Amino acid sequence: MKFRDGMWLVAEGKRLEYAEEVYSINEASDGKKVTLLCPTMQIRSRGDTLNRPTLTVELEAVMDDVLSVEVTHWHGAINKGPHFELFPSGKPQVNAGIQKTEGGTTISAGNLSATVSSKPHTFDIRFHSKDGKQKLTSLLSRSVGLAYDPATSSPMQTADMRDIKHYILTQSTLGVGEQVYGLGERFGALNKVGQAISLWNADGGTSSDQAYKNIPFWMSNKGYGVFIDATERVELEVGSERCCRVQTSVQGQRLKWHIIYGPSPKEILDKYTTLTGKPGKVPSWSFGLWLSTSFTTEYDDATVLSFLEGMKSRDIPLEVFHYDCFWLRAFHWCDFVFSPEHFPDPKASIQRLKASGLMKKVCVWINPYLGQASPVFAEAAEKGYLLKRKNGDVFQWDLWQTGMGIVDFTNPEATKWYVGCLNKLFDIGIDSIKTDFGERIPSKDVVWHDSSLDPEKMHNYYAFIYNKVVYEALQARYGKDEAVLFARAATAGTQQFPLQWGGDCESTFEAMAESLRGGLSLGMCGFAFWSVDIGGFEGTPDASIYKRWVQFGLLCSHSRLHGSNSYRVPWLVDNNDESDQGCSAVLRKFTQLKCRLMPYLYSTATESIKHGWPVSVRAMAIEYPEDKTAWLCDQQFMLGPSLLVAPVFDESGEVEFYLPQGKWTSFWDGQIIEGPKWVKETHKFDTLPLYVREGSILVLGKEGEKRTTWDWTKDVEVKTFFPNQGSIFKLVDPENKELATITAMKEGEEWRVKGAEVLA
Template identity: 90%
Template sequence: MKFRDGMWLVAEGKRLEYAEEVYSINETEDGKKLTLLCPTMQIRSRGDTLNRPTLTVELEAAMDDVLSVQITHWHGALNKGPHFDLFPSGRPTVNANIQKTEKGTTLSAGNLSATVSSTPHTFDIRFHNKTNTHKLTSLQNRSVGLSYSPATSSPMQTSDMRNINHHILTQSTLSVGEQIYGLGERFGALNKVGQAISLWNADGGTSSEQAYKNIPFWMSNRGYGVFIDAPERVELEVGSERCCRVQTSVEGQRLKWYIIYGPSPKEILDKYTTLTGKPGKVPSWSFGLWLSTSFTTEYDDATVLSFLEGMRARSIPLEVFHYDCFWLRAFHWCDFIFSPAHFPDPASSISKLKASGLMNKVCVWINPYLGQASPVFKEAAEKGYLLKRKNGDIFQWDLWQSGMGIVDFTNPAAVEWYVGCLNKLFDIGVDSIKTDFGERIPSKDVVWFDSSLDPEKMHNYYAFIYNKVVYEALQKRFGKDEAVLFARAATAGTQRFPLQWGGDCESTFEAMAESLRGGLSLGMCGFSFWSVDIGGFEGTPDASIYKRWVQFGLLCSHSRLHGSNSYRVPWLVDNDDETEQGCSAVLRKFTQLKCRLMPYLYSTAMESIKHGLPVSVRAMAIEFPEDKTAWLCDQQFMLGESLLVAPVFDESGGVEFYLPAGKWTSFWNDEVVEGPKWVKETHKFDTLPLYVREGSILILGKEGEMRTTWDWTKDVEVKTFFPNEKSSFKLVDPDNKNLATITAVKEGDEWKVKGTDALA
């Protein structure tokens, strides 16, 4: 939202008041908090203290290297929930102190400091490292304010605020060359400078400014991040109202955000996910290939069996079979009952499929909505489990499902009932849940069961509680570390309930690139696990697009073949081309490659969740923060810290990608390329640029490996790539037990590998 008309004028219909000076500073005895009283006029006489607003700025040490900043206008305004679940693993201790000098008052938390200038009649807060050698950002003149819309001409008008919108805004400075990343799964330019962004979950596909996963967190290439502690709609002007500032605004009487000092991206994400929660652990089987029925296709038991037998006949290892929406009866979504006409005995058929080894696990689609044609709608309505309008009616509309209602997860009884429905699915053999939707949650004319909650805040936050309910139900049934979702909607903290996938993309190269940018942005918000619809969701991919999606998708942390109105089994895409460049051969090669990479991939995943790092589609800048070019790369990614992947986005097979400094070894032929440099290559469908970083140690399974979970100490190959004193790899098993720590040690002029005694 823009509040000004250029530099000099206020936007039409708005009244702006800015904090013009710091009038007084109060500090707490424990040295952890400063409270600043900031009038909206420079106070030069006693009369200036009358008939004008003040803004209160509170600076508080939250944990080492993290400070909170809260701006409040009227303190008497209710601060309704929901509130983000912060420090879910406990709040760390903080080393905080306050120092006063002639230049100002400084609050420090660990290595992060905020200095409030002592210059009279100024508003100036600078954020920097403790030694003041690394300046991060600042709040300067006209950077903290409030707005009335429509514009008021007299304070008397604010006696009735029912038709006046009130916003709080901050503008933190952008330095020369500063770049901003994150803010959820955004599909446009990776660097957000120049963009206006509204953090409001929407079912808008992957090719617009809308996003399914709006995360109020961004990261700067200057060594800090900002988490906006606001579940409601947050509007950002990232260098797009004032080119040298990031403007953040919310409707209400207060705005709170946290500034997090790294200085490296890895350190920023580690501290951010300490604040909002570390990603959950996922089972090793979930890394294998998932196959879906697709959305609106016609399928039944026979179709499913034919797909599974077709995959086995082509030696394509399959881990999970997913039943999408139409496992349910039409107009009965989502009542948790298999369509009897298509699946007369689902428990028996699922049991037989598992026993046959055609697949190991089953996933089904659900959403948190109930169509009124189903008997469960009546049951839920009568028991008060559905969201209501202000007049007492159940909230219903015909968007998506006819007359559908929305499950009210703020009602504990509704949660218990919903979990009971899930347990019936688990009883018949379902192992995982695709938690679709959860974005189109109304915020007007609704009342939640918990009436203390603000409907505006519930719009985005619904994704958190919806996925939490299902994830914890899976944990309770299958074990703490055996739960896995396939979720679409998210907000801050939802990384705790993995995994998320990218939503409804088109079957084009352009959409494939959009999806990658979305995954990169989400990964820079503390989400470790991410997937994408291989082949694209909307439309029918031709063989070229399908095979390039396969390459990309199988090198994501999780991999699922899924579409809308067409199947995604490979033999139906290219008329069962049996050559080495055919769809089946490409899918077989990259699925088996992922199985072969499992010792590296799973161990990398377990290390990543400790620090809130993306496993795959890891932005280059996370690994190479000192390389300015790495911050610009949005068509390639790191798979862990050792493997660089550059998907091919062109029918010709041509691809251009960037290799940072060091020696890079082609995974396919051991050819070595010295970086930093841009490289152009042309690839057939059985390869893509896949390079191993200098200093890496890889533990690989045998060629043609067909299993996702196996004994990662047997039949493995240990490969080193220009080892050095930092070369080390910790191999863990699915129980997160350390199996071996492999290191490189220099003996004379040669490097030797140590720690392989446990490997056979």
């Protein structure tokens, strides 16, 4: 939302008042907070203190290297929930201090400081490293303010605020060459500078400025991140109202954000996820290939069996079979009952399929909506389990399902009932849940069971509680570390309930690139696990797009074949081409490659969970923050710290990618390229650029491995790639038991592996 018309004018219809000076500074007795009283004019006489708004700015040391900034106009405004659940694993101690000098007042938290200038009649707050060597950002003149819409001409008008919108805004400075990343799973340009962004969950596909996963966190290439502690709609102008500032605004009387000093991206993510929660652990089987029925396709028991047998006959290892929407009866979504016409005995059918070894686990699609045709709607409505309108009616509309209602998870009894419905699915043999939707949550004319909650704030936050309910139900049934979702909607903190996938993309190379940008962006917000609809969701991919998407999708942390109105089994895409360049051969090769990578993948995942780093589609800058080019790369990614992947986005097989400094070894043929360098290659469908970083130690399964879980001390090989003093690989098993720590040591002129003795 823009509040100005260029630099000189206020936008038509708005009134804007800025903090013009810091009139007084109060220090908290514990040395962790300073409170600034900031009038909206410079106070040069006693009369200037009358009939004038003030803004209060509180700077608080939250944890080491994290300071919060809270701006408030009227303190008497009720601060309704929901609020983000901060420090879910416990709040760490903070090394805080306040120091006064001739130049100003400085509050510090660990290695991060903020200095409030002591210059008279000035509003000037500078954020910097404690040692003063690194300048981060600032709040300067006309950078903290309040706004009215429509514009008021007299303070008397604010006696009735029912038709007046009130906003709080801040504008933090952008330095020369500064870039901004994150803000959720966004499909446009990776660097957000120049974009106007509204953090409001929406079902808009992957080809618009809407997002399923709006995360109020962004990271700068200058060594810091900002977490906006606001569950409501947040509007950002990232260098798009003032080119040298990031403007953040909310409707209300207060705005709070945290500035997080890294200085590296990895350190920023570690501290951010300490604030909002570390990613949850996922079971090793979930890394294998998932096959879906697709969305609106016609399928039944016979169809499922034919797909599974077709995969086995082609030697394509399959871990999970997913039943999408039409496992349910038409108009009955989502009532948790298999369609008896298509699946007369689902429990027996699932038992037979698991016993046959055709697949190991089963997932089903659900959402938090209830169509009124189903008996569960009447039950839920009668018991008060559904969201209501202000007049007491159940909130309903015909968007998606006829007369659908929305489960009100703020009602503990509704949550308990919903978990009971899930348990009936688990009794049948369901192991995982695709938690679709959760974005279309109304914010007008609704009342939640917990009436203390603000409907505007519940819109984005609903994704958190919906996924939390289902994730914890899976944990209760299968164990803490055996739960896994396939979720679409998210907000800050939802990384605790993995995993998320990229939503509805088209079956094109352009959509494949959009999806990658979305995954890179989400990974820079503390989400460790991410997937994508291999082949694209909308439309029917041709064989070229399908095979290139298979390569990309099998090198994501999680991999699922899924579409809308056409199947995604490979033999139906290319008329059963049995050549080594056919869809089946490519899918077989990359599925087996992923199985072979499992010791590396799982150890990478263990480290990623600990720190809040993405496992795959890891932005190049996370590994190479000092490389300016790495920050610009949005068509390639790191798979963990050691593997560089460059998907092919052209039918010709031509691809151009960037190798940072060091020696890079082709995974396929051992070719060595010295970076930094841009490289052009042409690939058939059985390869893509996959390079191993200098200094890497990899533990790999045998060629043609078809398992995701086995004893990773057996049937493996250790490979080194120009090892050095920093080379290390920690091999862990699915129970997080450390199996081996493998390092490199120099003997004479050669480097040798140490610690691999346990591997058979």
